[in-house]
Amino acid sequence: MHPLYKKTRQKTLLIGTFAVLIGLFGTLIPILPGTAFVILGVSVLSLQSKIALRLLITLRTRYPKIASPVKRAETLLVDFFNLTTHRREHTSLPCVDGGTLSILAEPTEYIAGTAILLHSASGTAETDVMNTLAEALKIRGFCVVRFDACNGLGDSTGDFTKFTTTSYRKNLERVIEWAGTKKWWQEPLVLVGHSLGGLVAGMYAREHQAEVDELILLAPTLSGESYVETYKRQNTADFDAWEKSGSRTIKHPISHEEFSLPFSFVKDMEQYSLVPSKLPIPITILAGTLDTTSDYAELKAFCEKVGNHATLRKLTEVGHTPRSHKEIDTLEQVLAKIKLKSK
Numbered sequence: 304m305h306p307l308y309k310k311t312r313q314k315t316l317l318i319g320t321f322a323v324l325i326g327l328f329g330t331l332i333p334i335l336p337g338t339a340f341v342i343l344g345v346s347v348l349s350l351q352s353k354i355a356l357r358l359l360i361t362l363r364t365r366y367p368k369i370a371s372p373v374k375r376a377e378t379l380l381v382d383f384f385n386l387t388t389h390r391r392e393h394t395s396l397p398c399v400d401g402g403t404l405s406i407l408a409e410p411t412e413y414i415a416g417t418a419i420l421l422h423s424a425s426g427t428a429e430t431d432v433m434n435t436l437a438e439a440l441k442i443r444g445f446c447v448v449r450f451d452a453c454n455g456l457g458d459s460t461g462d463f464t465k466f467t468t469t470s471y472r473k474n475l476e477r478v479i480e481w482a483g484t485k486k487w488w489q490e491p492l493v494l495v496g497h498s499l500g501g502l503v504a505g506m507y508a509r510e511h512q513a514e515v516d517e518l519i520l521l522a523p524t525l526s527g528e529s530y531v532e533t534y535k536r537q538n539t540a541d542f543d544a545w546e547k548s549g550s551r552t553i554k555h556p557i558s559h560e561e562f563s564l565p566f567s568f569v570k571d572m573e574q575y576s577l578v579p580s581k582l583p584i585p586i587t588i589l590a591g592t593l594d595t596t597s598d599y600a601e602l603k604a605f606c607e608k609v610g611n612h613a614t615l616r617k618l619t620e621v622g623h624t625p626r627s628h629k630e631i632d633t634l635e636q637v638l639a640k641i642k643l644k645s646k
Contacts (some may be wrong), residue, residue, distance in 0.1 A: 304379075305636065308319065311388065312321070312351055315348070315350050316351055316352075317331055317346045317378075318347055319345070319346075319347035319348035319350075319351075319352075319355070319499030320344065320348065321344070322340050322341075322343050322408040322601070323340070323345065323348070324342030324344075325337075325340045325351075326338065326339070326340030326342075326343070326344055327341065328467070330424040332583075334542070334574045339546050339557065340583065342359075342362065342369065342373055343373070343377070343380065344377055345358055345359050346359055346364075346369040346373055346376070346377040346380075346382060346574065346581065347351035347377065350391075353434070354640060355543075356434065356556030357431070359373075359555070360427075360429050360430075360557050361557055361558060363458070364555065364557055364558040364560075365381045365558060367458075369460060369461040371393075374393035375393070375465075376478055377391060378390070378391055378392060378393060379618070381514050383439045386634075387539055388411050388413065388441070388497065389409040389410065389446075389447065390408070390409065390410055390411070390525075390596070391406040391407065391408075391409055391439050392409070392410065393405070393406070393407055394406050394408065395459075396477055396478070396481055397489065398453035398459070398461065398474070398475065398477075399416030399453075399455070399470070399473045399474075400465075400470065400473075402453055402454075402459065402460035402461045402640065403453075403459060403460050403461050404450060404451070404453050404474055404477060404478070404575050405428075405450060405451045405452070405457060405458035406449070406450045406451075406478060406481070407428055407429070407448070407449045407486070408446070408447075408482070408487075409437070409441060409447045409448070409449075410487035411441070411444060411445075411446055411487070413444040414444060414445075414446055414489040415443055415444035415445050415489075415532050416444075416445050416446070416485065416489055416490060416492065416493060416516070416645060417445065417446045417447075417448065417482060417488055417489055417490070417491075417492050417493070418446070418447050418448070418465060418492075418494075418495055419448045419449075419479060419482065419492070419493075419494055419504075420433060420436055420437060420438075420445075420447065420448070420449045420495045420496070420500075421448055421452075421479060421495070421496040421497070421499075421501070421503055421504050422449075422451070422452070422457070422492070422497055423495065423497045423498030423499050423500055423552075423624065424455075424456075424466065424498065424553075424564075424568070425456065425497040425556065425564075425624075426482065426498070426500075426556055427455065427456050427457035427458075427514070427556060427557065428449035428450055428451045428457055428458075429452055429598065430556045430557065431498060431625070431631055432625050432626075432631070433449060433497070433523070433636070434633055435625070435634050435638070436450060436495050436497070436519075436634075436638070437633075438590070439635070439638035440493070440495070440517065443570060443643065444528065444578075445493065446488070446489065448478065449586055450474065450478050452466065452470070452471050452474050453466075453468040453470060453473075454467075454470055455471075456553075456555050456556070456562065458593075462583070462584040463553070463562045463563070463564065464547040464550075464563060464565050466564070466568065467567070467568060467571040467572070468499060468502065468527070468543055468568075468571055468572045469576050471500075471503045471507050472503055472507070473581075473611045474504065474505070475503055475504070479492075479507075479514075483635045486584075490516065491516035491517065491645035492514060492515050492517075493515075493516060493517045493518070493519060493645055494507065494515055494517075494518050494519075495519040495520075496518075496519075496520050496523060497520075497521040497522060497523075497542075497624070498519070498522055498523065498524055498596070498597065498623065499523070499524050499537065500523075501520035501521065501522070501523025501524060502524040502525065502526070502572075502577060504518060504520065504523075504574060505518060505523060505577045505582070505620040506538055506575060506577065506607070508582060508584060509577070509581065509582055512582075512583065512584065515584060516584060516585075516616070516645035517583070517585045517586070517643070517644060517645035518585070518586045518587070518588075519586075519587045519589070520583065520586065520587070520588050520589065520590075520603075521540070521556075521589040521623070521634075522589065522590065522591060522594050522596065522597040522623050523588065523597060523602070524598070525576065525577050525578050525601065525602070526573075526575065526576030526578050527569065527571075527572035527573035527574065527575055527576065527579060528576065528625065529572060529578070529598070529601060529627075530569070530572060530574075530596075531551070531569060533595070533596060533597070533598050533601075534596075537595045537596075538543075544596060545566055545567075545569075546566050548566075548601055549565060549566050550564060551564055551566075552564075553631055556582060556624075567605070573636055577588055577605070578605060578608075580614075582612075583607060583612065584612065585612050585643075585644040585645060586606075586612060586613040586614070587611075587613075587616060587641055588602050588605070588606055588613065588614070588615050588616065588638060589616045589618055589634070589638075590595070590602040590603070590615060590616070590617060590618060591620075591622050591623060591625070591630075592617060592618065592620060592621065592622060593620055593622045594621070594622055594623045595622070595623065596623040597623060599617075602615065603615055604625050616637050616640075617637075618633055618634060618637060619633060620633070621633050
């Protein structure tokens with residue numbers, strides 16, 4: 304861990320707590336905009352507190368109108384007080400098919416490289432699992448870039464019924480192109496993907512081998528075909544119902560709001576595969592032993608086929624998406640042991 308992390312932690316907690324107290328005081332005595340100070344304080348505390356981060360994301364999800372001003376205020380406050388070794392830059396880009404693509408970039412002066420993170424189909428850029436992956440790269444000095452896929456469940460605009468692997472690929476290409484123009488851009492480039500994000504990251508690496516230096520894939524979907532086979536093996540009735548009705552319900556990972564995912568999502572994904580794969584770059588695959596979506600045995604066999612530069616890391620008693628404190632702790636411990644070959 305970079306020593307500056309320890310120095311900034313106390314300052315961040317102090318300023319965040321002070322802002323929350325001012326906000327609470329303002330709600331009792333209507334002199335100051337109390338609610339604004341509370342939200343801003345929680346935003347600052349979220350840099351060091353997982354509880355505050357969950358609360359902040361929940362507020363932004365339920366009240367989307369406050370998302371942009373909170374992000375801008377947080378960025379200004381973090382930069383002004385130098386609250387972290389990594390700045391937080393919120394920006395947006397036009398999606399290929401219209402709308403806006405929401406990006407969170409966390410550049411640093413202590414650049415070891417650039418890492419771009421891809422969430423799962425039912426995830427967002429700032430869930431617990433994505434925050435854990437980001438932190439593992441940030442403490443090593445990487446500039447970390449996250450984005451919410453267009454038509455996904457995050458802050459980007461769009462219609463979830465139109466979310467596909469194809470559109471996700473276009474988003475990644477757009478983000479990498481944008482990141483490459485920034486002053487903080489630095490090689491090596493590491494792509495980190497969870498579930499469907501792993502499939503998209505792996506396909507990009509295969510098609511742009513001169514650009515990508517390393518892959519870290521958490522419970523990756525190896526192909527649309529393997530996704531269907533595993534789904535049917537685990538719950539044939541549910542899959543058949545999805546195919547027959549044309550849609551299935553997906554819950555937002557934070558707000559738990561329900562969304563409809565059409566079966567056309569599966570049809571689109573079936574055209575993509577990492578198997579067989581020729582990826583002459585270091586690959587680390589993190590596989591949960593309780594994963595019923597990305598089969599552990601299949602991931603192990605994939606690593607054996609890829610060769611010596613592929614490493615399988617077992618996540619004992621962890622499911623497809625680490626959620627509990629125990630699962631997140633296991634993921635953190637395994638990530639801490641990974642030695643990035645690209646550095």
